[in-house]
Amino acid sequence: MKVIIVGGGICGLTTALSLHRAGIDCTIFEAAAKLRALGVGINLLPHAVRELAELGLGNELAKVAIPTAELIYANRHGQRIWQEQRGLDAGYNWPQYSLARGDLQMILLQAVRDRLGAAAIRTDHAFVRLDQDDSGVVAQFLHRSDGSMADPVRGDVLIGADGIHSAVRGQFYPDEGDPIWNGCVLWRATTVGEPFLTGRSMVMAGHADQKFVCYPVSRELHDQGKSLINWIAEIRYPTDTPWPREDWNRPGSIDTFLPAFMDWDFGWLKVPDIIRRAQAIYEFPMVDRDPVASWCFGRVVLAGDAAHPMYPIGSNGASQSIIDARVLARHLALSETPEQALRLFDAERRPPTSAIVLANRGNGPEQVMQMVEERAPEGFGDVHDVISPAELEEVSARYKMTAGFVPEALNNRASLDAHVSAR
Numbered sequence: 008m009k010v011i012i013v014g015g016g017i018c019g020l021t022t023a024l025s026l027h028r029a030g031i032d033c034t035i036f037e038a039a040a041k042l043r044a045l046g047v048g049i050n051l052l053p054h055a056v057r058e059l060a061e062l063g064l065g066n067e068l069a070k071v072a073i074p075t076a077e078l079i080y081a082n083r084h085g086q087r088i089w090q091e092q093r094g095l096d097a098g099y100n101w102p103q104y105s106l107a108r109g110d111l112q113m114i115l116l117q118a119v120r121d122r123l124g125a126a127a128i129r130t131d132h133a134f135v136r137l138d139q140d141d142s143g144v145v146a147q148f149l150h151r152s153d154g155s156m157a158d159p160v161r162g163d164v165l166i167g168a169d170g171i172h173s174a175v176r177g178q179f180y181p182d183e184g185d186p187i188w189n190g191c192v193l194w195r196a197t198t199v200g201e202p203f204l205t206g207r208s209m210v211m212a213g214h215a216d217q218k219f220v221c222y223p224v225s226r227e228l229h230d231q232g233k234s235l236i237n238w239i240a241e242i243r244y245p246t247d248t249p250w251p252r253e254d255w256n257r258p259g260s261i262d263t264f265l266p267a268f269m270d271w272d273f274g275w276l277k278v279p280d281i282i283r284r285a286q287a288i289y290e291f292p293m294v295d296r297d298p299v300a301s302w303c304f305g306r307v308v309l310a311g312d313a314a315h316p317m318y319p320i321g322s323n324g325a326s327q328s329i330i331d332a333r334v335l336a337r338h339l340a341l342s343e344t345p346e347q348a349l350r351l352f353d354a355e356r357r358p359p360t361s362a363i364v365l366a367n368r369g370n371g372p373e374q375v376m377q378m379v380e381e382r383a384p385e386g387f388g389d390v391h392d393v394i395s396p397a398e399l400e401e402v403s404a405r406y407k408m409t410a411g412f413v414p415e416a417l418n419n420r421a422s423l424d425a426h427v428s429a430r
């Protein structure tokens with residue numbers, strides 16, 4: 008079997024590694040002329056870390072990532088609403104990791120080059136269209152560097168892992184239009200500073216219309232007693248406010264949003280100071296797409312953000328893409344036909360990820376901050392006078408169930424490796 012993977016991001020690279028581990032030939036076709044370390048920080052939940060560890064990348068992740076110890080929700084006054092342990096500290100068999108997105112991208116890229124060879128990644132190949140018949144798929148690509156057409160590529164299966172603006176998805180949903188903006192704009196950056204709280208804490212403060220999220224992402228600086236703080240400042244605007252299309256690399260202006268956070272100095276977290284000392288700031292409107300009726304079209308399938316772009320809430324975007332890759336490779340290895348494999352993948356992965364997309368639109372586990380804002384906008388003496396422990400625990404447990412990382416279930420689940428599943 009020969010698989011064409013469109014897109015060399017986290018999903019595409021993890022898919023290539025998963026297919027190679029299952030003994031399936033594949034090639035990645037990436038539109039960019041060069042794969043670079045883009046983005047700021049991301050979180051990998053334990054169910055995604057498990058998959059990367061089973062791909063043999065656990066040691067590489069541990070060298071660069073911070074094992075997250077705790078998650079804290081606070082109101083806009085810095086008062087704590089909810090606190091829970093995370094990763095190994097919460098009883099998982101695998102850590103939750105916070106790291107630079109570029110570090111993860113480079114770990115995956117180097118692993119693909121080492122295991123599959125440099126020829127397994129073809130850059131400067133922008134997907135144009137595909138045709139398929141009963142025996143395979145033919146894909147057409149454009150060289151962005153000079154505008155010339157590349158030679159057609161034939162494979163048994165094509166996987167569209169080309170992100171939220173997926174050209175593969177666009178061929179099957181041509182009238183879908185642009186991603187849906189919910190009115191929120193994110194300003195994302197990293198700041199070198201002193202460790203806060205445990206030095207491995209993730210903090211989310213504010214409410215649905217204004218929020219600040221931060222966590223450390225560099226193991227190297229952590230070991231030196233410093234912290235590379237990845238942070239996100241978020242403000243909601245009316246949805247008819249003009250805003251440019253999302254772009255990983257569009258610079259943002261501190262003057263646009265800092266005034267709204269000037270009094271967010273909590274003592275234990277000095278938000279204005281963190282913002283002022285940022286190395287570079289990037290601006291990103293929060294967008295997703297509606298869940299669709301199918302990801303599977305004969306010998307073609309969508310995966311990752313091409314299949315289920317979601318709001319960056321609950322740390323699930325990259326994690327779900329990694330799980331997609333592993334499940335897809337397992338079905339391709341164990342099914343009788345490629346078409347059957349893709350149908351089984353669609354049936355297994357589309358319903359739960361669609362549920363996550365919709366849960367994130369409702370603010371996922373972060374909804375507790377809005378509940379407290381509505382009930383006690385000026386703050387509180389005892390948070391349990393505002394929201395009960397049972398309510399807090401129920402919100403947290405429900406999201407873990409929806410997103411598939413309940414500790415006991417994950418720890419006891421069988422491996423997704425194809426050769427293990429076949430036993």
